[in-house]
Amino acid sequence: MALTTDLGRRPQLREVAGIPLQATTVDNWSQIQNFEAKPDDLLICTYPKSGTTWIQEIVDMIEQNGDMEKCQRAIIQHRHPFIEWARPPHPSGVEKARAMPSPRTLRTHLPTQLLPPSFWKNNCKFLYVARNAKDCMVSYYHFQRMNQMLPDPGTWEEYFETFVSGKVCWGSWYDHVKGWWEIKDRYQMLFLHYEDIKKDPKHEIQKVMQFMGRNLNETILDKIVQETSFEKMKENPMTNRSAVPTSILDQSISPFMRKGTVGDWKNHFTVAQNERFDKIYRKKMEGTSIDFCMEL
Ligand SMILES: Nc1ncnc2c1ncn2[C@@H]1O[C@H](COP(=O)(O)O)[C@@H](OP(=O)(O)O)[C@H]1O
Numbered sequence: 551m552a553l554t555t556d557l558g559r560r561p562q563l564r565e566v567a568g569i570p571l572q573a574t575t576v577d578n579w580s581q582i583q584n585f586e587a588k589p590d591d592l593l594i595c596t597y598p599k600s601g602t603t604w605i606q607e608i609v610d611m612i613e614q615n616g617d618m619e620k621c622q623r624a625i626i627q628h629r630h631p632f633i634e635w636a637r638p639p640h641p642s643g644v645e646k647a648r649a650m651p652s653p654r655t656l657r658t659h660l661p662t663q664l665l666p667p668s669f670w671k672n673n674c675k676f677l678y679v680a681r682n683a684k685d686c687m688v689s690y691y692h693f694q695r696m697n698q699m700l701p702d703p704g705t706w707e708e709y710f711e712t713f714v715s716g717k718v719c720w721g722s723w724y725d726h727v728k729g730w731w732e733i734k735d736r737y738q739m740l741f742l743h744y745e746d747i748k749k750d751p752k753h754e755i756q757k758v759m760q761f762m763g764r765n766l767n768e769t770i771l772d773k774i775v776q777e778t779s780f781e782k783m784k785e786n787p788m789t790n791r792s793a794v795p796t797s798i799l800d801q802s803i804s805p806f807m808r809k810g811t812v813g814d815w816k817n818h819f820t821v822a823q824n825e826r827f828d829k830i831y832r833k834k835m836e837g838t839s840i841d842f843c844m845e846l
């Protein structure tokens with residue numbers, strides 16, 4: 551597959567406890583770790599490219615009782631502070647969260663071991679969305695091609711190695727998903743799969759609604775299903791990242807709302823890569839009960 555080649559110009563990652571993160575996040579690490587969560591916080595947790603924007607829009611539509619105009623009040627990145635986000639001189643995710651009235655909905659890509667401890671102490675609600683590793687890898691590859699704030703992914707073949715070895719921003723997909731899955735019954739956590747939302751959005755949105763302690767009628771639920779479809783969100787300037795400068799997200803390379811499907815990995819993985827991936831996957835995920843749907 552074709553290369554993007556501006557190696558050397560993209561920022562490189564640094565590490566916290568072996569997890570690669572953006573350098574600006576690492577510079578801000580003590581502020582992030584000392585973040586004071588509140589008992590009524592809802593934290594959206596995902597591995598990158600697992601449907602974060604999608605679940606954010608679903609949660610916001612539930613919070614706003616299906617009022618689309620209220621959901622248009624700001625771009626999605628500004629509605630739910632991203633707690634490990636740091637890009638001086640802009641306010642950090644922690645600063646944005648502090649300035650937000652409760653009840654707050656926040657978001658993170660951090661693995662469990664790096665989450666600020668106050669989230670556990672305050673028994674906050676966690677909404678985790680997991681996406682199958684192969685589609686996640688494909689989506690992340692295209693995102694790294696277009697995101698000028700992340701390292702250049704190199705060729706697809708090179709990226710395959712980078713991803714399976716966990717040397718991407720926010721670390722290993724396997725460890726992230728296993729980490730959140732293994733603690734799900736010890737906390738107030740709703741654990742969803744991207745593929746299930748795709749298959750039966752109304753059913754999964756109802757689960758989110760109940761988890762949030764809300765009760766919306768069928769008409770509103772149907773509206774949320776429609777407004778959060780891939781096609782609608784791709785056209786929606788509040789969700790499609792069209793407001794982000796090209797110097798950060800170059801959507802002429804790959805759109806942020808790219809395909810939104812299950813099984814696009816089949817258009818990228820060679821037979822040999824697929825066999826190798828499955829072997830690595832079995833080893834890394836040995837002993838876990840989590841299961842993924844790879845095609846619909
Ligand atoms: N409403 C929606 N329905 C399905 N997929 C969606 C979606 N909104 C965003 N996505 C997909 O979620 C991925 C982005 O995830 P995140 O928000 O975590 O960065 C992209 O996947 P693809 O690159 O496979 O298209 C994007 O297209």
Ligand SMILES: CCc1ccc(OS(=O)(=O)O)cc1
Pocket residue numbers: 572627697699700719791794798799
């Ligand atoms: C950390 C890399 C990153 C992630 C997301 C970005 O844009 S957006 O928040 O999705 O609009 C930019 C950089």
